[in-house]
Amino acid sequence: MNKKRAVLLTTSDVTRDALVNQLNEYLDNDIEVIGYTVEHGLEDMVDADIYIVSSDLQYRELVEAGYPFEGKNVIIGKRTVNMENLDQIVEIPDKTEVLFVNDSEESTYDSIKILNELGVNHIKYIPYYPGVELTDIKATIGITPGESGLIPDGIETVIDIGTRIFDFTTIAKILGAFGVINDKGGMFSKNYLQKIIRVAQKLSMSKNRISELRENLKNVIEGLEEGLIAYDQNGKITVFNENLKRILKPRFDEMIGMKLNQVIFNKKLLEYLMDEKRHENMIMTLEGEEVIIHKTQVMWKGVTIATFKARRPDAFAIGINRKKVINKGYIAKYSMDDIVGASRSIIEAKSIAEKLGQRDMTILIEGESGTGKEMFASAIHNISDRKNGPFLAINFSALTDDLIESELFGYEEGAFTGAKKGGKEGFFEQADGGTIFLDEIGDVSLKVQARLLRVLEEKEIMRVGGNKIRPVKVRVIAATNKNLSELVEEKQFREDLYFRLKMGYIQLPTLRQRREDIPLLLNQLLSTSTIENVEISDEVYDKLKEYEWLGNVRELKNTITYMLAVKSGNVVTVNDLPQKSFFKERKPVESKDERIGNEEKYRLDRFESFLLNTIYENPGIGRKLLSELSYAAEVGLTENQIRSRLNKLEREGFIQKRKGRFGTSLTDAGANLINK
Numbered sequence: 186m187n188k189k190r191a192v193l194l195t196t197s198d199v200t201r202d203a204l205v206n207q208l209n210e211y212l213d214n215d216i217e218v219i220g221y222t223v224e225h226g227l228e229d230m231v232d233a234d235i236y237i238v239s240s241d242l243q244y245r246e247l248v249e250a251g252y253p254f255e256g257k258n259v260i261i262g263k264r265t266v267n268m269e270n271l272d273q274i275v276e277i278p279d280k281t282e283v284l285f286v287n288d289s290e291e292s293t294y295d296s297i298k299i300l301n302e303l304g305v306n307h308i309k310y311i312p313y314y315p316g317v318e319l320t321d322i323k324a325t326i327g328i329t330p331g332e333s334g335l336i337p338d339g340i341e342t343v344i345d346i347g348t349r350i351f352d353f354t355t356i357a358k359i360l361g362a363f364g365v366i367n368d369k370g371g372m373f374s375k376n377y378l379q380k381i382i383r384v385a386q387k388l389s390m391s392k393n394r395i396s397e398l399r400e401n402l403k404n405v406i407e408g409l410e411e412g413l414i415a416y417d418q419n420g421k422i423t424v425f426n427e428n429l430k431r432i433l434k435p436r437f438d439e440m441i442g443m444k445l446n447q448v449i450f451n452k453k454l455l456e457y458l459m460d461e462k463r464h465e466n467m468i469m470t471l472e473g474e475e476v477i478i479h480k481t482q483v484m485w486k487g488v489t490i491a492t493f494k495a496r497r498p499d500a501f502a503i504g505i506n507r508k509k510v511i512n513k514g515y516i517a518k519y520s521m522d523d524i525v526g527a528s529r530s531i532i533e534a535k536s537i538a539e540k541l542g543q544r545d546m547t548i549l550i551e552g553e554s555g556t557g558k559e560m561f562a563s564a565i566h567n568i569s570d571r572k573n574g575p576f577l578a579i580n581f582s583a584l585t586d587d588l589i590e591s592e593l594f595g596y597e598e599g600a601f602t603g604a605k606k607g608g609k610e611g612f613f614e615q616a617d618g619g620t621i622f623l624d625e626i627g628d629v630s631l632k633v634q635a636r637l638l639r640v641l642e643e644k645e646i647m648r649v650g651g652n653k654i655r656p657v658k659v660r661v662i663a664a665t666n667k668n669l670s671e672l673v674e675e676k677q678f679r680e681d682l683y684f685r686l687k688m689g690y691i692q693l694p695t696l697r698q699r700r701e702d703i704p705l706l707l708n709q710l711l712s713t714s715t716i717e718n719v720e721i722s723d724e725v726y727d728k729l730k731e732y733e734w735l736g737n738v739r740e741l742k743n744t745i746t747y748m749l750a751v752k753s754g755n756v757v758t759v760n761d762l763p764q765k766s767f768f769k770e771r772k773p774v775e776s777k778d779e780r781i782g783n784e785e786k787y788r789l790d791r792f793e794s795f796l797l798n799t800i801y802e803n804p805g806i807g808r809k810l811l812s813e814l815s816y817a818a819e820v821g822l823t824e825n826q827i828r829s830r831l832n833k834l835e836r837e838g839f840i841q842k843r844k845g846r847f848g849t850s851l852t853d854a855g856a857n858l859i860n861k
């Protein structure tokens with residue numbers, strides 16, 4: 186029997202070899218397949234029973250070139266992607282944009298269509314073939330069926346899924362033409378189906394695997410003690426965890442896809458993160474905690490991963506808001522040079538601070554909220570001999586009485602239920618050799634005052650529940666925004682402690698007393714902002730100089746942050762100024778009559794609300810009982826804190842205090858307020 190013959194016409198050697206192989210898989214030895222590549226010329230082509238052309242396009246080209254097909258048995262092949270090679274595509278993450286590269290428009294769209302039909306449609310194919318103009322290629326992966334040479338520059342990963350092979354119908358036609366369809370058809374379709382099923386299985390398996398992987402990865406990232414952020418060369422954020430949010434306190438909840446400079450406003454940090462040449466770790470104070478930042482670059486992907494780890498364990502732990510207690514960690518972050526101002530009052534305050542700083546004495550700083558008390562304390566520490574020791578800032582207004590004692594002085598094992606095994610070091614012991622900054626000292630109870638006095642006088646502490654005396658060498662800087670001498674007069678603050686603290690004394694000027702410093706402060710704030718080339722119009726300067734600034738420099742800082750956020754263009758104009766309600770309002774000192782109606786706009790906090798309600802129910806109640814009830818109600822107010830709040834409520838006209846057994850009761854305005 187004569188051997189039958191098929192001639193295969195293709196455009197390239199690679200295609201020729203792939204298709205010849207495929208045909209040999211299905212055709213018996215008694216059918217000979219001879220492949221030709223058109224570009225090598227077809228002059229010595231042999232006669233055959235069947236002529237197979239590799240694609241419709243090629244057929245049209247051959248006809249146009251005058252190739253004589255008349256009278257010949259021609260099969261025009263249809264091609265499909267080779268399913269054996271789809272694994273790599275299946276593994277690409279969902280929704281990734283990839284460039285699909287082939288030699289012509291038709292074959293490119295064709296292949297993409299086939300892949301989509303096969304269910305390999307989890308990624309986005311961007312068609313590319315010679316002649317396509319690509320602007321702004323975002324894809325980094327290129328997929329091609331055997332046309333790697335056409336992949337444009339800029340594509341980092343090339344996946345060659347191999348030359349496209351003949352599809353089911355073409356093979357069936359060829360088998361039919363040779364009259365072997367009945368013998369081979371079954372095997373062929375079975376083979377074919379098996380392949381399709383395998384691809385589908387792989388696809389679903391790896392999809393499951395990928396989502397499982399993602400889930401695991403997420404658990405790992407969220408389980409880290411560190412804050413983690415990953416971003417690409419342009420600063421675009423790709424991954425972050427919840428811990429990072431606790432440390433960086435970004436303005437946005439969802440940061441993926443945003444640029445680093447949209448969420449991080451700390452210039453130093455931003456520069457460090459974006460500088461590819463900096464590989465060293467960095468230590469900086471964020472949200473009052475000393476944080477170690479470590480950077481790793483994943484070279485081949487252009488990704489940088491940065492981790493943020495607080496020095497102090499539990500620094501950013503959920504639940505216990507330690508930050509409020511120890512405001513600025515153990516590091517004094519300001520120096521004298523950071524304190525901006527050329528006005529006489531601030532220069533004077535700085536010069537006193539410099540003198541006192543050199544001497545190891547206790548200092549009392551008085552000043553309204555936001556005038557820079559903590560800044561001064563920190564700068565003083567940094568010029569003192571203790572500068573290499575720790576600096577602890579404690580805010581008393583955030584602590585209950587019981588906590589103050591155990592936190593300040595520590596406790597021995599078994600001192601109270603829940604006390605840690607082995608006891609605990611207090612802040613004074615932790616600050617040994619350094620400085621302790623006691624903010625809002627006017628808020629502490631008489632009991633704590635007595636203990637503080639002992640530390641100052643004896644330079645030693647005793648832990649709660651203990652009897653051992655421990656020496657401590659700590660310098661105390663205390664601060665208050667209250668008038669301490671008035672409190673002394675009211676017997677709310679121990680006179681001996683007052684004088685013991687006031688060995689050195691600094692009174693900080695309010696911002697309204699030094700309006701001439703506003704432009705300087707603004708320029709300093711602008712220079713540390715990450716937003717560059719911003720100017721402030723003269724009108725804005727003038728307006729800002731007119732404000733009251735009851736919140737002082739902190740309020741000014743908030744105002745400029747606001748204006749930078751809302752401005753359009755490079756100049757901050759009067760249109761960008763916040764509305765009046767943005768600013769802290771002066772508590773009106775009004776006559777009793779004028780106070781009526783104040784309750785319409787007054788907002789009670791939960792402490793005041795507790796106090797007014799309790800007084801309403803128990804007219805004449807005293808501070809001691811109020812304090813006990815407040816603990817029972819989990820509001821937790823010391824007698825001292827109650828006193829200062831009652832004073833405020835009295836100034837607002839909501840309560841009146843009477844001497845003797847009538848005690849404290851609500852005014853009509855106070856009653857209206859709680860009924861409201």
Ligand SMILES: Nc1ncnc2c1ncn2[C@@H]1O[C@H](COP(=O)(O)OP(=O)(O)OP(=O)(O)O)[C@@H](O)[C@H]1O
Binds near residue numbers: 524526560624738
């Ligand atoms: N002279 C100044 N120069 C530059 N920045 C200042 C100055 N004074 C205060 N600030 C800034 O204003 C903000 C408030 O300062 P700080 O926390 O020291 O005030 P404070 O008086 O301790 O406030 P509070 O009593 O409310 O705790 C800080 O961000 C600080 O950096």
